Amino acid sequence: MAHSKLLFLTVAVLLPSICVARTTAEQARTMPMEQLAQKLLGESGAVMIDLDRPRFEGILEPIRFYSHATVTGSQFGTCGADWVTVEFDEKGNVETVSAQRHYGVAGDIYRAPGKWSYDESGEICASVKSTRNYFPAPDPQSALEIAWYVDAISAKGPFAKQSFGYSCAGWCAKDRGDLKWLKLDQITSTRTIDCPKSSLELSACFEVVVGENKVGPFPKIFRIYGTTYMNKVVVSNVVVDVGSTLE
Numbered sequence: 001m002a003h004s005k006l007l008f009l010t011v012a013v014l015l016p017s018i019c020v021a022r023t024t025a026e027q028a029r030t031m032p033m034e035q036l037a038q039k040l041l042g043e044s045g046a047v048m049i050d051l052d053r054p055r056f057e058g059i060l061e062p063i064r065f066y067s068h069a070t071v072t073g074s075q076f077g078t079c080g081a082d083w084v085t086v087e088f089d090e091k092g093n094v095e096t097v098s099a100q101r102h103y104g105v106a107g108d109i110y111r112a113p114g115k116w117s118y119d120e121s122g123e124i125c126a127s128v129k130s131t132r133n134y135f136p137a138p139d140p141q142s143a144l145e146i147a148w149y150v151d152a153i154s155a156k157g158p159f160a161k162q163s164f165g166y167s168c169a170g171w172c173a174k175d176r177g178d179l180k181w182l183k184l185d186q187i188t189s190t191r192t193i194d195c196p197k198s199s200l201e202l203s204a205c206f207e208v209v210v211g212e213n214k215v216g217p218f219p220k221i222f223r224i225y226g227t228t229y230m231n232k233v234v235v236s237n238v239v240v241d242v243g244s245t246l247e
Contacts (some may be wrong), residue, residue, distance in 0.1 A: 022092045025060040029053050037065055040086050040094060048084070050130055062087045069106065069128035072140040076116045077109035078147065079124070080140060081131035102134035103143035105184065109151075110158055112231070133185035138192055145204050146190060148233045149224050150182055159233040164226070170242035171217040178240050181210050181220050188212040193223060200227040200236060217242050 023040065037045030040063065047067045054061040063086045069079035082099045089095040107124040137143035151157035153164070166176055188209050195203035205225045211218030220242050226235040 023060065023088065023094075024092055025054060025058050028060055028063055029057065036063070041065065041084065041097070044084070047082075050132060060088050060092055066131045069104065069125040069131050069134075071118065071121045071125050072103070072143075074113075075109075075140045075144040076111045076121055077105060077107035077124070078103055078140065078144050079106045079128055079131075080143075081128075081134050083131075083134075100136060102131065103137050103140065103147075104128070104131060104134035105147050109144060109147055110231075135184050135187035135190070137190050142190070142192060142204075142206065145228045146187075146206055146208060146224075147184060148228055149206070149226060149235055150184055150208075152226075152233050152235050153179060153182055153224070153238060157233075162235060164235040165237035166240075167237075168240040168242065170240075171244050172240065172242050173217070178217075178220055178242055179238070182208065182222055183210075186210045188219070195225060198225075198236065200229070200234060202229040203227045215245050215247060218245050219243050 028036065031039070033048070033051055034045070036051070037048040039045070041048070045065070048065040049068050050066040052064040054063070065084045065086070067082040067084070069081045072078065072080035080101055080103050083102055084097065084099045086094055087096045106128050107121075135143070135146075137146055148157070148159070152159045152162060155161075166179075168176075168178060172178060189212065190206055190208050193205050193207045195205040203225065204227055205223070208222045208224060210220045210222070220240060223239040223241075224235065225237040225239075226233070228234075
């Protein structure tokens with residue numbers, strides 16, 4: 001989390017100066033990324049590797065920058081990155097700058113403790129070319145545990161062969177069809193939730209939301225109950241709530 005806090009602090013310090021960096025819709029659509037990032041974010045722009053530009057000519061929509069991937073802690077195989085969104089007033093001045101930490105899987109997330117080094121972890125994160133498909137999580141450990149759960153529920157990885165309870169309410173697909181949407185790059189928000197009393201040691205439970213901006217049987221809210229005690233992943237129950245978005 002240190003890198004994320006540093007970026008927030010840097011942006012906050014630079015905000016008085018970057019707020020006067022008036023930008024036109026044409027500049028937002030055509031200026032080279034490195035120049036645009038430096039213009040809008042100051043020194044923090046140096047860590048950006050990608051961006052979403054305004055979609056329509058002549059309209060200055062918010063711009064989102066994606067930072068380099070970095071090591072976030074002792075969660076080998078996962079990396080963190082910041083998504084920074086710049087919004088403008090009607091004159092093209094920077095109005096708000098917000099940053100959110102996202103996480104992604106870049107290596108073997110099942111590597112045993114003591115079988116990897118921080119140098120190796122750093123090399124893995126440094127080799128990441130894009131962080132667009134990263135997902136939000138409360139913290140690095142939660143991100144790792146969510147990735148483990150998604151693997152297990154999707155019948156992937158070393159903990160794939162297990163059975164777990166399932167229930168669904170709302171616009172549900174047949175059988176367990178909604179589980180196919182539970183993919184890391186589809187996640188739009190996550191949070192930790194209270195775990196029910198069970199025989200599992202050190203339970204870890206999360207609410208994971210997919211498709212918040214999709215039309216159709218969305219959003220899909222997955223509440224995942226289980227444990228990752230001693231790095232052994234057990235999914236005990238998945239509760240799904242499927243909404244309906246018409247437009």
